[in-house]
Amino acid sequence: MIGSNVEIRRPHLVSIGSHVAIDNGSYITTAAQIGDYVHIGPYVTVIGGPNAKFIMGHFTNLAAGCRVVCGSDRFMGEGLIGPASLPDEYKDKMKVAPIVLESFANVGTNAVIMPGITLAEGSVVGACSLVTKSTEPWTIYIGVPARAVKKRPRATMLRYAAELGYLNGATPLRSPC
Ligand SMILES: CC(C)(COP(=O)(O)OP(=O)(O)OC[C@H]1O[C@@H](n2cnc3c(N)ncnc32)[C@H](O)[C@@H]1OP(=O)(O)O)[C@@H](O)C(=O)NCCC(=O)NCCS
Numbered sequence: 001m002i003g004s005n006v007e008i009r010r011p012h013l014v015s016i017g018s019h020v021a022i023d024n025g026s027y028i029t030t031a032a033q034i035g036d037y038v039h040i041g042p043y044v045t046v047i048g049g050p051n052a053k054f055i056m057g058h059f060t061n062l063a064a065g066c067r068v069v070c071g072s073d074r075f076m077g078e079g080l081i082g083p084a085s086l087p088d089e090y091k092d093k094m095k096v097a098p099i100v101l102e103s104f105a106n107v108g109t110n111a112v113i114m115p116g117i118t119l120a121e122g123s124v125v126g127a128c129s130l131v132t133k134s135t136e137p138w139t140i141y142i143g144v145p146a147r148a149v150k151k152r153p154r155a156t157m158l159r160y161a162a163e164l165g166y167l168n169g170a171t172p173l174r175s176p177c
Contacts, residue, residue, distance in 0.1 A: 003042075009030075017058070022074055030054045031068045035103070037164070046070065048115070052096045057103035058166055059157070063127070065110045071096035072115055102137075103166075104157055111146075122154050 003024035008014055013031035016022075017169045030052040034040075036156040038056050041064040046054050047069025063069065070104055072095050073081045079092035097116030101107070105119035108127035116134075119125065123135035126142035126149075135141055 013050060022107075023064075032056070035060065036166070043111070044068070048072070048096055051094075052115075053098040055098065055100045057101055057105065059104045059161060060101040060106065062101075062107045063109040063111075066107050067112045068099055068107075069112065069114055070099050103141070104136075104138075104154075104161075122152055123155070124152060126127070 001021045003022060005024050005027070006022050007027045009029045010031065014028065014034070017038065018036045018037035019037045022040040023042040026040050026045070028046040030046055030048045031050065032046065032054040033046065034056045035058040037059045039061045041062060043064055044062045044066045046068040048069065052070035054068060054070050073092040074095050075081070075092065080086055080090045081092045095115050098116040099113055099115065102119060102120040102121040105124070107113065107119070107125045108129065110127060111129045112124045113119070113131045115126070117131050118134040119131070120137040122134050122138035124140045125131055125146055126134070126140065128144070129142050129146040130144040131141065132145045136148065138154045139148045140150050140152055141148050
């Protein structure tokens, strides 16, 4: 189910699984591979352009207003920063690196995820957190920058997913886009 004003800028670079909801106002400019039973809340932005990639495993969620930054200017004075109409030779250098949410990872509202981050299986990012390092599995992180605060039990989630046909949540995703 995709909201009427969701913008997927490059749909030819995006694959979407079964039982996926993408709510109104969300905006995706990157290549993306979205698994099954995924919810992308309202006004989520996934940015970085056509050379950037975003992967969401099964049972992953992004809450309202998250920013997933798969590519960014480097801001080190190597070029100008501005709209796409800047001539290429004058543009800043980019940091572009895939962001991956492994199965059962969740991101709270208004969190920001930086380029190259992997949210390991079952990890959770609290509301308004800034994620600058990859996370450990089944661990909850909060803060700016995000720090681990506690572990998250996994048995019930894995059992329920198995009952839905996802052994260890590990049913392989389709081929990478
Ligand atoms: C991270 C989270 C899961 C922790 O929940 P919790 O274990 O019930 O935590 P508590 O409310 O008991 O708070 C524990 C401590 O962490 C702090 N804290 C909780 N969430 C925080 C956050 N996102 N950022 C910074 N600090 C946070 C609390 O202030 C509290 O601090 P204290 O011990 O000094 O008083 C939850 O706070 C959160 O952010 N959930 C995401 C909500 C959301 O965005 N949902 C989207 C719709 S589903």
